[in-house]
Amino acid sequence: MTRNQQILLDNRPQGEATESNFRLVTAEVPALQDGQVLVRHHYLSLDPYMRGRMNDSKSYADAQPLGEVMIGGTVGEVVESRNPKFARGDQVVGMGGWQEYSVVDGDAPGMLRKVDTTHVPLSHYLGAVGMPGVTAWYGLVKIIAPKAGETVVVSAATGAVGSAFAALAKARGCRVVGIAGGPDKCRYATEELGFDVCIDYREHGDIKAMSRALKEACPDGIDGYFENVGGYILDAVLLRANAFARVAVCGMIAGYDGQPLPLQNPALILINRMKIEGFIVSEHMEVWPEALKELGTLVGSGKLRPRETVAQGLAAAPGAFLGLLKGRNFGKQLVKITP
Numbered sequence: 510m511t512r513n514q515q516i517l518l519d520n521r522p523q524g525e526a527t528e529s530n531f532r533l534v535t536a537e538v539p540a541l542q543d544g545q546v547l548v549r550h551h552y553l554s555l556d557p558y559m560r561g562r563m564n565d566s567k568s569y570a571d572a573q574p575l576g577e578v579m580i581g582g583t584v585g586e587v588v589e590s591r592n593p594k595f596a597r598g599d600q601v602v603g604m605g606g607w608q609e610y611s612v613v614d615g616d617a618p619g620m621l622r623k624v625d626t627t628h629v630p631l632s633h634y635l636g637a638v639g640m641p642g643v644t645a646w647y648g649l650v651k652i653i654a655p656k657a658g659e660t661v662v663v664s665a666a667t668g669a670v671g672s673a674f675a676a677l678a679k680a681r682g683c684r685v686v687g688i689a690g691g692p693d694k695c696r697y698a699t700e701e702l703g704f705d706v707c708i709d710y711r712e713h714g715d716i717k718a719m720s721r722a723l724k725e726a727c728p729d730g731i732d733g734y735f736e737n738v739g740g741y742i743l744d745a746v747l748l749r750a751n752a753f754a755r756v757a758v759c760g761m762i763a764g765y766d767g768q769p770l771p772l773q774n775p776a777l778i779l780i781n782r783m784k785i786e787g788f789i790v791s792e793h794m795e796v797w798p799e800a801l802k803e804l805g806t807l808v809g810s811g812k813l814r815p816r817e818t819v820a821q822g823l824a825a826a827p828g829a830f831l832g833l834l835k836g837r838n839f840g841k842q843l844v845k846i847t848p
């Protein structure tokens with residue numbers, strides 16, 4: 510019998526999430542049934558959406574059930590297969606959750622996908638060439654839909670989504686401005702990710718200061734904004750938005766632990782005749798092949814070199830996840846599951 514370490518959601522957060530919300534257990538991997546595949550996880554993806562699933566409040570997705578393995582994207586290899594579509598040694602991406610192994614129905618649509626690691630490292634299928642990359646692609650291409658020469662801005666600029674956004678927007682001839690936390694992240698944004706300018710929001714901690722910084726960084730105003738954070742940064746962007754600017758509302762991480770995110774001057778949406786559209790990437794599966802193709806080419810050609818922060822061992826996942834919610838990650842946050 511193979512032993513399988515797992516992390517369960519033990520109880521729901523009261524306000525800020527803590528390590529005590531999670532529980533590490535060991536289970537046994539069950540024998541495979543016909544059609545099933547056993548996957549050994551190499552990396553687990555940690556993503557901000559997991560914080561929302563820990564709550565039991567109304568949302569676009571069901572809450573994570575208590576006492577079950579935490580939801581999560583994984584990459585790994587097939588170690589046993591009773592499905593003709595998968596063979597031992599295949600490298601795969603799926604939603605295996607916070608555990609060392611998963612048993613997957615190889616015939617269920619979208620549950621497990623083989624990937625080619627010739628030009629793209631396996632872990633990047635959880636980041637730039639995976640869900641976060643497609644998220645950047647959808648918001649940029651389908652909602653902001655920029656013309657060459659336009660100015661686009663993204664918050665959480667050096668993260669998994671933000672870094673892919675920069676490469677995609679540069680490829681479309683945009684002026685790309687990032688907003689990130691701290692001088693190291695901002696230096697990385699301009700020196701390695703291709704941002705034209707990066708604003709350190711910790712140095713511009715209110716609407717007035719951020720609005721001034723945006724004025725300097727965006728001399729022609731803002732045509733598109735990719736919102737990852739919420740709060741005063743959105744207010745400052747509205748003050749600098751051009752007529753007919755578009756905002757792709759992707760995430761509002763500043764409010765994920767329950768903080769209020771009031772909007773100071775919503776009249777600017779009307780004054781600027783703006784389009785503001787929220788989206789969930791998993792509801793747009795039709796764009797994934799086209800988006801993944803472009804993202805794979807950007808990574809394979811070295812035009813997008815995503816950075817990763819890798820926590821070691823499954824037991825480190827809760828701490829790394831809480832760090833992600835506080836900006837302690839630098840680039841895509843992963844957990845290395847295999848030694």
Ligand SMILES: NC(=O)c1ccc[n+]([C@@H]2O[C@H](COP(=O)([O-])OP(=O)(O)OC[C@H]3O[C@@H](n4cnc5c(N)ncnc54)[C@H](OP(=O)(O)O)[C@@H]3O)[C@@H](O)[C@H]2O)c1
Nearest residue numbers: 557644665668669670689690737759760763788789790836
């Ligand atoms: N709509 C969708 O389908 C979809 C899909 C994927 C992701 N998302 C959203 O996209 C956003 C980015 O996700 P990601 O996976 O790329 O994460 P990430 O950017 O790799 O990591 C999260 C980053 O958010 C920033 N952050 C955390 N708390 C903050 C706060 N209070 N104020 C400002 N910034 C804060 C931190 O960067 P700094 O140090 O720079 O602050 C942190 O590194 C999240 O909001 C996520 O929920 C949405």
